[in-house]
Amino acid sequence: MTEPTHRERNAMMIAKIRETEPQPCTEGRHVLRVLCVPGRRTGTPREVPLAVTQLDGQRYVCSPSRRRDWTANLLAAGACRIEQDPGRTYRAELVETDIGATVLATYLGNVRPGGANMWPFPKDAPASVIREHLTEVAVIRLIPA
Known part of the structure; x- marks a missing residue:
């Protein structure tokens, strides 16, 4: 049996979230x-399953690389919708400060073992180490528009 592709895994996760x-x-x-x-080249809506982290009443999404399609699309569009919040749009704001490092440390502290191996630092890295990588990873604040 072959391993599912990235797209197949995303489709399975989206179905699970929806059900x-x-x-x-x-x-x-x-x-x-x-x-x-929206896709940055076509404008076609793209759906991606993500973990939304809440800290100090604000919502954030985190990406181990700004080159990931969903990350580049969100940064280019500057806004998104969350399917489970119908009728609401969020403005996307890249966070490259100590707050971003704290958000990412909080997120990684809640990820199951083995689920954080794609980051350029260990899962249990302190915010001070994470801070050094904030120009390559992405912490994006989702602000209700």
């Missing part, structure tokens, strides 16, 4: 959501 009751956002934790963002 379960959305968990409420909780301070210091993340919830799974389907983010909808």
Whole structure:
């Protein structure tokens, strides 16, 4: 049996998110959501399953690389929708400050073992180490528009 492709894994995760009751956002934790963002070349809506982390009442998404398609699309579009928040649009703001490092440390602290191997630092890295990588990874604040 062959390993599912990245697209197949995303499609399975999107289906799983859609078939379960959305968990409420909780301070210091993340919830799974389907983010909808226009493609940067075509403008065609793209759906991606993501963990949305809440810290200090703000919502964030994190990416281990700004070159990932969803990350580049979100940064180019500057806005997105979250499928589980119908009718609401979010403005996207890149966070490259100590707050971003704290958000990412919080997110990684909640990720299951083995789920954080794509980051350029260990899962248990302190915010001071994460801070050094904020120009290559992405921490994006989602601000209700």
